[in-house]
Amino acid sequence: MNRLLTWVGATLALVTLLLLVPALRESPRPRSSSKFHVDARLDAQGVAEHVAAAVRIRTISHADPAEEDRAAFAELRALFEHAYPLIHAKLERELVNGDGLVYHWPGRDPKLDPILFLGHQDVVPVEPGTEAQWTHAPFSGTIADGFVWGRGSLDDKGPLVCLLEAIESLLRDGFAPERSVYVAAGFDEEVGGNAGARQIAAHFSAQGLHFAWALDEGGGVSQGVLAEVERPVASIGVAEKGYLSLALTARGHGGHSSAPPADHAVLRLAHALAALEREPFAPRITPVLREALARISPELPLRKRLWTANLWLSAPLLARVLGEDERLRPLVRTTLTPTMLAAGVKDNVVPASARAVVNLRLLPGESVASATAHVKHTLSGHQIDVETLTRMVSEPAQASPVDGAGFALLTQLVGELFADALVVPSTVNGATDARHYATVSAAQYRFVPRLSTPSDLKRVHGSDERTSVAGLSLAVDAYRRLITLGSAGH
Numbered sequence: 001m002n003r004l005l006t007w008v009g010a011t012l013a014l015v016t017l018l019l020l021v022p023a024l025r026e027s028p029r030p031r032s033s034s035k036f037h038v039d040a041r042l043d044a045q046g047v048a049e050h051v052a053a054a055v056r057i058r059t060i061s062h063a064d065p066a067e068e069d070r071a072a073f074a075e076l077r078a079l080f081e082h083a084y085p086l087i088h089a090k091l092e093r094e095l096v097n098g099d100g101l102v103y104h105w106p107g108r109d110p111k112l113d114p115i116l117f118l119g120h121q122d123v124v125p126v127e128p129g130t131e132a133q134w135t136h137a138p139f140s141g142t143i144a145d146g147f148v149w150g151r152g153s154l155d156d157k158g159p160l161v162c163l164l165e166a167i168e169s170l171l172r173d174g175f176a177p178e179r180s181v182y183v184a185a186g187f188d189e190e191v192g193g194n195a196g197a198r199q200i201a202a203h204f205s206a207q208g209l210h211f212a213w214a215l216d217e218g219g220g221v222s223q224g225v226l227a228e229v230e231r232p233v234a235s236i237g238v239a240e241k242g243y244l245s246l247a248l249t250a251r252g253h254g255g256h257s258s259a260p261p262a263d264h265a266v267l268r269l270a271h272a273l274a275a276l277e278r279e280p281f282a283p284r285i286t287p288v289l290r291e292a293l294a295r296i297s298p299e300l301p302l303r304k305r306l307w308t309a310n311l312w313l314s315a316p317l318l319a320r321v322l323g324e325d326e327r328l329r330p331l332v333r334t335t336l337t338p339t340m341l342a343a344g345v346k347d348n349v350v351p352a353s354a355r356a357v358v359n360l361r362l363l364p365g366e367s368v369a370s371a372t373a374h375v376k377h378t379l380s381g382h383q384i385d386v387e388t389l390t391r392m393v394s395e396p397a398q399a400s401p402v403d404g405a406g407f408a409l410l411t412q413l414v415g416e417l418f419a420d421a422l423v424v425p426s427t428v429n430g431a432t433d434a435r436h437y438a439t440v441s442a443a444q445y446r447f448v449p450r451l452s453t454p455s456d457l458k459r460v461h462g463s464d465e466r467t468s469v470a471g472l473s474l475a476v477d478a479y480r481r482l483i484t485l486g487s488a489g490h
């Protein structure tokens with residue numbers, strides 16, 4: 001008995017030690033507020049005015065291309081031609097599939113793999129009925145209170161304009177890249193990118209181009225998003241979730257509502273949706289999240305560090321805990337949520353069919369086939385027709401390396417611009433154009449050099465989208481650094 005107690009005691013002590021040792025590692029870095037290093041020669045007001053002018057041009061993309069205003073895209077190009085004379089004099093510009101915009105800045109050494117900067121010209125519409133929520137009309141491009149206001153100022157005209165400003169100013173300085181630099185901006189990113197980015201990537205592929213890395217929107221630097229981490233967190237998207245929508249249709253006996261049929265389409269659909277809610281996709285810690293947790297761990301209080309520093313033991317339980325948290329759930333689960341519902345024409349008629357659309361965001365490791373199989377398996381016995389909506393379907397993007405040259409460059413840049421920021425890799429929840437370039441680039445990163453608060457993040461695709469004038473200067477400076485360092489030969 002005594003020996004057993006000693007053994008249990010020794011084992012407990014060992015386990016405690018095993019858990020505590022990794023958890024006791026705290027961040028050695030100093031905590032100070034972030035510092036901006038902005039080029040004093042930059043005309044911040046001029047940059048802001050270019051963003052504002054771009055916002056005023058309504059380049060709205062629609063699921064039905066017939067609804068799009070092609071003239072708006074031509075107008076945006078004309079703005080760029082006027083605002084960036086050196087770019088249009090010295091770089092090669094190509095239009096791909098109509099409005100796909102490509103700039104090529106030839107490098108001094110054509111043997112080196114070029115680098116690729118991505119953006120998109122299109123914006124989402126303003127939801128009808130929400131116009132009054134805007135402080136300044138959404139397409140007015142108003143500059144006020146230190147911000148440029150309007151749709152696209154954050155997503156993605158602000159970053160695209162800053163990138164062009166950076167190139168224009170480098171040309172003004174007489175800079176000549178050693179590697180070729182490409183810029184590609186699609187025109188339908190918000191509806192899947194099949195006509196824009198996908199065609200541009202095919203065009204690059206046909207030319208035999210292969211990029212060292214590609215940089216698109218997606219991640220950024222945030223402060224206050226993670227409650228217990230004081231330092232700004234620079235999240236660099238190395239992967240992105242897949243996208244799938246399924247239409248679920250129930251058919252039953254229609255008829256008079258005074259004598260309801262047992263075989264009721266609406267009720268059958270309701271039961272099916274409830275079944276999907278009861279059978280969520282299993283939570284798990286992806287390799288990207290594991291790497292992110294390892295980097296964040298030293299910042300957390302000890303009680304949380306016990307979890308994050310001991311993933312060898314805690315991963316399954318931690319995945320379940322995160323999977324229950326509304327905000328953190330997308331990190332560990334393939335999510336499924338109903339987004340559209342239709343049935344019935346009159347209050348006293350039982351409809352013969354009912355239809356719902358569920359939207360899924362697939363965690364890396366999942367596939368369109370495995371997610372569809374999960375839904376069909378869960379609904380077996382429910383007599384529901386499951387149909388894939390093919391307009392926008394994408395597999396999750398494979399994770400790009402965190403030890404490659406592109407990631408190292410972004411890490412260096414973050415260190416220069418946001419002195420005490422913590423760099424973590426992430427999986428972007430939404431879809432970006434970057435995934436279309438997986439076949440023509442060794443790595444795809446998703447990061448905009450911009451500091452966001454939780455309130456800023458809600459403005460993307462929402463009301464009162466705006467970008468700070470100071471932040472624009474920072475971004476121009478950041479793109480200058482990225483082009484200068486990224487196009488170097490080594």
Ligand SMILES: [Zn+2]
Nearest residue numbers: 155156189217
């Ligand atoms: Zn975007």
